[in-house]
Amino acid sequence: MERAQRDFKGVWILREIWLSEELSLMEKVLFVEIHSLDNERGCFASNRYFAEFFCVSPRQIATYVAALKEKGFVTVTIENRNERTIHVTSKYAHANPQIMRGLKREVSQLADRFRVDNRRGGMQKTSWGA
Numbered sequence: 001m002e003r004a005q006r007d008f009k010g011v012w013i014l015r016e017i018w019l020s021e022e023l024s025l026m027e028k029v030l031f032v033e034i035h036s037l038d039n040e041r042g043c044f045a046s047n048r049y050f051a052e053f054f055c056v057s058p059r060q061i062a063t064y065v066a067a068l069k070e071k072g073f074v075t076v077t078i079e080n081r082n083e084r085t086i087h088v089t090s091k092y093a094h095a096n097p098q099i100m101r102g103l104k105r106e107v108s109q110l111a112d113r114f115r116v117d118n119r120r121g122g123m124q125k126t127s128w129g130a
Contacts, residue, residue, distance in 0.1 A: 022071055030054070030064050031073055035088050042077075042085035
């Protein structure tokens, strides 16, 4: 079995997933595996891959994926009759690193605009006249 490429550093389970009473233990660990394989293009792992990874049958995996979809934890799209893509729903998805860097930069710029000048006891004037 060939392992899919990913940046694996260990297992970390979102609090909402770990404490969820509506998910079985198997659904939780399957969700974590899907989450770790889901990138901008989605997770393309097959039921057979998951079955071998978790030592269960592909049929059981299909049932668990369907349950995760029904409960709103993942979305599943099928193209060309046999190309499945699984995405973790936006509530649980990874933040895009480029977007996060941009947001941090914007926060830093805003903080600089409203920096308090301790020597004069007030806010500095900004280029836009505030």
